[in-house]
Amino acid sequence: NAGVTQTPKFQxxxxxxxxxxxxxxxxxxxxxxxxxQDPGMGLRLIYYSASEGTTDKGEVPNGYNxxxxxxxxxxxxxxxxxxxxxxxxFCASRGTGKTYEQYFGPGTRLTVT
Amino acid sequence: xENVEQHPSTLSVQEGDSAVIKCTYSDSxxxxxPWYKQELGKRPQLIIDIRSNVGEKKDQRIAVTLxxxxxxxxxxxxxxxxxxxxxxxxxxxxxxxKFYFGSGTKLNVxx
Numbered sequence: 001n002a003g004v005t006q007t008p009k010f011q012x013x014x015x016x017x018x019x020x021x022x023x024x025x026x027x028x029x030x031x032x033x034x035x036x037q038d039p040g041m042g043l044r045l046i047y048y049s050a051s052e053g054t055t056d057k058g059e060v061p062n063g064y065n066x067x068x069x070x071x072x073x074x075x076x077x078x079x080x081x082x083x084x085x086x087x088x089x090f091c092a093s094r095g096t097g098k099t100y101e102q103y104f105g106p107g108t109r110l111t112v113t
Numbered sequence: 114x115e116n117v118e119q120h121p122s123t124l125s126v127q128e129g130d131s132a133v134i135k136c137t138y139s140d141s142x143x144x145x146x147p148w149y150k151q152e153l154g155k156r157p158q159l160i161i162d163i164r165s166n167v168g169e170k171k172d173q174r175i176a177v178t179l180x181x182x183x184x185x186x187x188x189x190x191x192x193x194x195x196x197x198x199x200x201x202x203x204x205x206x207x208x209x210x211k212f213y214f215g216s217g218t219k220l221n222v223x224x
Contacts, residue, residue, distance in 0.1 A: 033212070042217050056210070100145045101147070101162065
């Protein structure tokens with residue numbers, strides 16, 4: 001039982017390049033989330049998916065797109081990376097009903113030069 | 114939406130002392146308030162949480178209190194130990210789906 005996994009762990013991009021961050025969970029959770037964490041700041045919600053087939057914007061969605069490929073997988077895409085997107089990205093998942101606890105992946109450290 | 118403010122941003126205590134971190138939230142619709150501990154280079158880990166129908170919850174040396182009227186909640190750590198040193202984040206669950214985080218408190222426990 002791996003929990004929440006993310007790939008890659010580290011990535012360096014040049015301005016204008018694109019990439020997709022992958023996230024998968026094996027806990028049969030309905031809800032999945034993407035956050036970014038900048039130095040000295042808390043986590044900010046980029047997008048979330050309350051269930052398979054649905055996605056919705058969070059606090060800072062500009063410059064990102066997401067895909068809920070199936071119940072297990074939720075990917076985050078940067079179409080044209082900018083230096084302002086340099087951050088650590090965390091994926092998380094949460095169960096259904098009265099289960100509120102989030103489980104986080106190990107994070108992806110992204111640098112855009 | 115929701116806005117979560119967290120204070121202080123840094124906190125230094127002597128080993129064995131207590132530490133208190135406070136958060137306020139803006140939207141009365143928020144109903145779940147978790148606290149996370151994050152060590153350097155690691156993912157956030159849930160340490161305690163509280164729901165809006167409860168005023169206080171305790172787990173060994175850690176406790177959380179919630180004042181719904183004033184819209185604030187606090188983390189209390191007693192008998193602090195050096196391994197408690199980390200960054201602590203509060204959060205609020207808004208509209209059953211969106212989590213909003215505070216900006217974090219860096220706790221330093223001096224041996």
